Structure formats: C-alpha cells, structure tokens
Amino acid sequence: MDRTGTLDVSIDDGLLALVPGYVLGLIAVPAVEVVKGAEAVDALLTDAEDELHRARLGKSDVSALPAIDAWREAYRTVGANPNRFPCAAESLLRRVAKGDRLPRINSLVDLCNGVSLGSRLPVASCDVGDITGELAVRRAHGDERYLPLGAPEAAEHPEPGEVVYADGLGRAHSRRWNWRQSDVIKTDVGHRRLVITVEAVHEGGREDVERALTRLAGALDGLGAERRQPLVLDASVPRAELFAAESAASVN
Template sequence: MDSTRPGDRSLAVTVDARLTARVPGYVLGLIAVPTADVAREARATDALLTAAEDRLHAERLGKADVSALPTIAAWRDAYRITGVNPNRFPCAAESVLRRVARGDRLPRINALVDLCNATSLDLRLPVASCDVGDIAGELSVRPADGTETFLPLGAPDRPERPDPGEIVYADSAGRAHSRRWNWRQGDMVRTDVGRHRLLLTAESAHAQGRADVERALGALADALDGLGVKAEPPLVLDRSAPSAVLFG
C-alpha cells in the first residue's frame, strides 16, 4: 500500500496527441498550487470579479455576439471537430460570458473560483480551479474510451460514463474529471473552502492563443501572490510540448 499522502505525490499532466492532431492550436496553461487555504471570500477577488462583470455589461453583447468572439468561435469549432454540439454544450467560458452579458452577476463561490471566473471574463477563455489532492500519477486531456467514471458536480452519487471519443480530463485511476472537454467539471475536483492542493488551468483553441493563455496565467499568478498563496511557476502545454510534471 502506498502510504504517501496524495498532496506529496507528483502529477504528470499530458495533452494527448490524438486531441492536438484534430485541434492543433489547442493550448493548456497550468499553475500548480501545492497548498492553498481557500477562503470563502476575499475583498480583492470580489473586486476583480465585479470589475470584470462591469466591463462586460458595458459592452452590451447579445448571445450571438458572445458566440462570435474570436476566442469563443474557435472553441465552438473545436467542439464540433470533436463531435460536440456547442449550442447544446457551450464551453465553460461561453457559459459565463453569456450569463454576465445578459446583465447578471455570477454567484460568489469562494476566493479561488471567483478569481478564475474574473480571469475567464476578462480573457474570454475557459479558466478553472481544480482540487487535485486525490490525484496522482497522470492527468491527461484526451479522448475518453467510455469506461471512465465521472461524478457530476453536486451529484456524486449519480456517476456517469463519458461517451467514447469525448474529450475529458482523466486520471490514471480511470476517473474522468470533466465532461465534453471543459463544459462541466466533476465533483471530485471542485474547489471548496479550506486547505487544498490545486491546479489552475487556462485553455485556448484560437490562433495565437498562447499569448492569451500566458496573459491569463500572469493575471492568476499576480492575484495568487496578492492573496499570499505560493504557487509553482506557470507552465504552458501545446502540440510541441505536450506534457509536464507538477508538484515534483
């Protein structure tokens, strides 16, 4: 039996070549946070999220305008290429942008999730915080084989099986931690209040998306530093550099 605590184990993150063969411009940015005390709220992150919402409200974008944003249009194309209808299953960034564009504000979840939502609104990219304290070995963005187990957010007692070929974040234990790429996050990796080992992600599928991912990572890193959260240096994965070891 492995007596090493999950938080002490390294994690290899990989972008599968089958994915980048179909979506060659896919870029995945990563920030590993070995330990973070996640607060229910923080004045700084609430201010960032409010400011991002206000900027989007001022643009007065309609639903079609959001779908036509270059970063979002590229995700819609990537979803179609990988067999997903983006009208039924919009990427995570399109979902939050649509909600705020119609005049709403996002619910405040906790300081880290609010930070990711603020960055997502500003950069128009999918940005997420994942609790990876129970994941070791490998986490891969890859086509599902259909045998993985996905625990829906808020309903872990109703497990699902991803469709074969569906893009998921999957670990070496056969667990899927997302559905339809970044459309929905799994319950196991949700970020709650308290002390956690986290992986922050920012993704792009549009041309020259690496620069926007790097901007997102820079904004996240600066905000984490302001919150007193110690993180590893940001890393970027793409077709030419598809893997990295974190928490080493």
Template sequence: MYFQHAPNLWADHPDLVAGAVVVVDGITPDADASARVGDHTAAALARLADAGQEAELPEIKAWRRTFAAMGLKPTQYRCASEALLRRVRKEGSLPSIHPLVDLCNAVSAAFAIPVAALDLAAVTGGLTVRPADGTEEYETFGGETEHPAPGEVTYADEAGRAHARRWTNRQSGLSAVRPATRSVLIVAEALHETAPSDVPKLVATLAGEIAALWPVTPTTSHVTAAAPRLDF
C-alpha cells in the same frame, strides 16, 4: 503529479494553446477576492457591450467550431467560458462559490477562455486530456456517476476518473474546489488566432491575482505539442 495532452489530441487540434497555474498548499476559503472579481467581471461586460453576443467573440467561435467538429451541438454544449459570459450578460454578475473559483470564473469571462480549477487532492497520479474509452467514471456535482462516451475528450487520471465532460464543457464534482482545498491545478485552453499571446497573459494574470490574495507562490507553465507534459 503531472498534466498532459495526449498526442492524438495535438494532432487533431494543432491550434491548441494551453497554460497552467499550479498552487501547492496555501489556498484557503477566507480570502476576499470581491474587488478583483468585480474588475474582471466589468472587463467581461465591456467586451460583451462591444460584441453584442458572446458567440461573436473569436475565442468562443473557435470553441464552437471545435465542438461542432467533435459532433457536439454548439448551442447545446457550450464551453465553460461561453456559459459564464451568457450568465454575465443576462445577470450582470457571477455567483459567489469560493474566492479562488470566483476569481477563475471572472478571469475566464474577461478573457473568454475556458479555465478549469481542480483540487489536486482528488486527482490520482496525474491528468491526461484525451479521448475517453467509455470506462472512465465522472462524478456530477449532485454525486451521480456518469461515463463519458467513447471518444469524448476528458481529463482522465490514473484511477480512471474523468474530471471533465466534453473537454471544456463541464468539470467534475469530485475535484471541484471546496473550503477544504489547499492545492490546485488551474488550466486554460484556447484555439483562436491570438491564443498564443492571450493564454500566457491569462496565466500571468491569474498567478498575480492568486499571489496577491494568498500567501503562496504560484508556478506557471505552458504545454505544447513539442513539450506536452507538465510535471510538478
């Protein structure tokens, strides 16, 4: 199995920084992540208190610029971390879904960087972040099928399934982490000025938290334009 970004994506977004955490066999839904989730949520709230609005954070500004360049209205389609921060600001917390998802969401909010967690059992062959050709099938969380528009950036597997809409806007229900999930690929992507140092820190933070909560040894990696493919 592999994860990679298409060459044209690197050409169009040379400031992209991406990191990944791979956990093979060992995730269970019974871990208690509440304390760690609380700590990272508190860190997100502290950043918001300083910034005032999530849109003022450099991480979010960079994704807003990218979405606008792709023809997407930034206030209509928000990257996942902005959506999480909006919820934290309004409600003071995040909903509990699954301990791993809760942890990823809280860390994403704390770093203001989008984080995707995908159940590897639902991925065929591997994943390529690339512009869609319009034939890919995306399954919503409600079980409906959509087709990303041609040119829309998605996570596509070898079976033609789209595991994301609008790059970092929304994940697929097909590969969402569920109680039966055991193996996971976690991806963080950023475009802001300090992303080269922030993304590795986020990846290391998640790997450490996961290793503390489950009997697993996460593998971490970074993909670049020069080495765009992660095989695992």
C-alpha cells in the same frame, strides 16, 4: 488524500492531431487556504462583470468572439454540439452579458471566473488532492467514471470519443472538454492542493493564455498561495510534471 505526490499533466497526441492549436496553461498550487471571500478577488470579478455589462453583447455576439468561435469549431471537430454544450467561458460570458452577476463561491472559484470573463478563455480551479500520477486531456474510451458536480452519487460514463480530463484510475474529471467539472476536483474552502487551468484553441491563443496566467499568478500571490511557475502545454511541449522540478516550458 495524498497532497504531496507528483502529478504529470499531458495532452494526448490524438487530440492535438484534431485540434492542433490547443493550448493548456497550468499553475500548480501545492498549498493555499481557500476562503469564502477575498476583497481583492471580489473587486476583480466585479470589474470584469461591469466591463461586460457595458459591452452590451447579445448571445450571438458572445458566440462570435474570436476565442469563443474557435472553441465552438473545436467542439464540432470532436463531435460535441456547442449549442447544447458551450465551453465554460461561453457559459459564463452569456450569463453575465445579459446583465446578471455571478454567484460568489469562494476566493479561488471567483478568481478564475473573473479572469475567464476578462480573457474570454476557460479558466478553472481543480482540487487535485485526490489525484496523483497522471492527468491527461484526451478522448474518452467510454468506460471512465465521472461523478457529476453536486451529485457524486449519480455516476456517469462519458461517451466514447468525448474529450475529458482523465486520471490513471479510470476517472474522468470533466465532461465535454471543459463544459462541466467533476465533483472530485471542485474547489471548496479550506487548505487545498490545486491546479489552475487556462485553455485556448484560437490563433494567437498562447499569448492570451500567458497573459491570463500572469494575472492569475499575481492574484494567487496576493492570496498567500504557495505556487509554482506557470507552464504552457501545446503541440510542441505536450507534457509537464507538476509539484516537482521546474519545466523548460515555464512562463517567466
């Protein structure tokens, strides 16, 4: 694995034409030791779960949250059924709102889950140790190769027009935007090279993404991560180079 190469992340113009309010927040993490559990992260996730339990939201209440309702509309716009394929944040919120607690996976996955619950936004940790060159959020051609999370031997091809994260080698690293992650970019314990993503499509989403990024950056510092300054991509700045020079799109 090349854990030193530059990586360009971009949002395709065609996707932005369909969903012009799409915002993608990023934190490049060149090096971090992912551990099974971290006390501060577990406390953050537990607090987010407790807050959601107190809210007593039903399934329809979760779907009606402004950030989630906007994702449902965006999914419909790109031809995905949000009832069958809810965005990552809606899936987490539904599960916890009914009284469950999330399984503890590791320090980075748990951190992203906690911030996702609190912000109502899709937040993900992506291991990019095997990805250099480019990673684009775009509509699929249909010939990309996707390795399902937990079952990489059962390769799939996304449907043409489906929104995916795709690299320059023709690999798709998500299905239906952020509904599912690929096995290639899952975050395991150990020394990792990561990109943390935060996404929004609702009005005022950039501000919510920036707040989530600030919270993530502070938590990453507490975990001893080597990280870059957060970046935000949208229709005005749809591309950034990670693991290289700082970008003018950075969040102070």
